[in-house]
Amino acid sequence: MNKNSNAYTFIFAIAMVVIVAVTLSFTSTTLSPLQKENVRKEKMQNILSTVGIETDRENAETLFNKYITQQITLDHEGEEKEDVDAFEVDLAKELSKPIEEQSFPIYLANYDGSDYYIAPMRGNGLWDAIWGYIALKDDANTIKGVIFDHKGETAGLGAEITTDWFQQRFVDEKIFNENGDLVGVSVVKGYSGGNNKDDNKVDSISGATITGDGVTEMIEKRLKNYLPFFKKRQEIKVVTR
Template sequence: MDRNSNAYTFIFAIAMVIVVAVTLSFTATSLNPLQKENVRKEKMQNILSTIGIQTSRDEAEELFNKHVTQQYALDHTGQEKEGINAFQVDLAKELAKPVEEQTFPLYLANYEGQEFYIAPLRGSGLWDAIWGYIALKDDANTVKGVVFDHKGETAGLGAEITTDWFQQRFVDEKIFDEEGNLVGVSVVKGYSGGNNKDDNQVDSISGATITGDGVTAMLSKRLKNYLPFFKKRQEIKVVTR
């Protein structure tokens, strides 16, 4: 066939498209198990991070198994569901179901002689989904730490929820108000409370009001899913209603 002909060019182009498509498909299929494993270990890293354990991806599973002593898959009444692996629950998919059918994962961790409750979070920012984890001390009221992430928030503005300086603001904040109502922690524009850890508020990110509102709503809504469970825990000394 004449290499200078249109037919040759057309056939060559089709052949190249097929070769590239097959190569990309094979590569994606080959890497899929590795990608899933990386996501699984990153999830362990994030959970551990809320209680102050910073670790590499390679060490994450060992430390997770050491410090996470129990995993609960709860229904909306706070009862544990049988036969469900809490770690494998996809909260994004659960929140699309009627609340009576949803499953809420909760992790009990022990670190440096203290117990912590760690709950996954999911909500909406300015442009897309935001998510993360929050760890509560054994009073189920005081925040030990948080981790936030996002899909499409604006760099330098809403995307700052992933930074240490913002997440540190939540440490030692309370999720119950003085009357015992679960209110979460509000991200407040123009906050003037200084280092007050009992007002259920933190300062917002400048220029990211909507993302901050999304964090506020996410914390309140997701934590209330665990209120029935906390009520059943007799050793918890907070007022819950």
């Protein structure tokens, strides 16, 4: 065939498209299991980090199985759903359902002689979804640690919710106010409360008010779904209503 002909050029282009498509498809199929495994282990890392356990992906599953004592899926009344795997619950999909049909995963951990409750969260930032995990001490009131992430917040502004210095502000904050109401922790612009851990407030990120409001709403809204569960546990001393 004449290599200078239009037919040759057309056939060559089609062949290249097919080769590239097959190569990309093969690569995607080959790497998909590895990608899913990395996501699974990263999730374990995030859950563990809320109670102060830092690990790499290689050791994440071992430590997760060691320190996470229970994985429970709850309904909106705080009753356990025995047929739903907590780790596999996708909050992005759950939030699109009526509250009565949603599943609420919670992880119970024991680390360094202390018990913790770890709940996943998901909400909305300025541009797109934000999410994370929050660990409560065994009083179901005091925050042990948090981790936040986002899909599209602005670098240097809303994206700062992923930084240690911002997440550290939540450590030892309370989610119930003095009247026993679950109010979460508010991210407040111009906060002047210093190191007060009993006012349910932390300082915001400069220039990221809407993202901070998203964090505030996410914490309160998601944790309120676990109130029935906390009330059913006799060892919880905090007054909840």
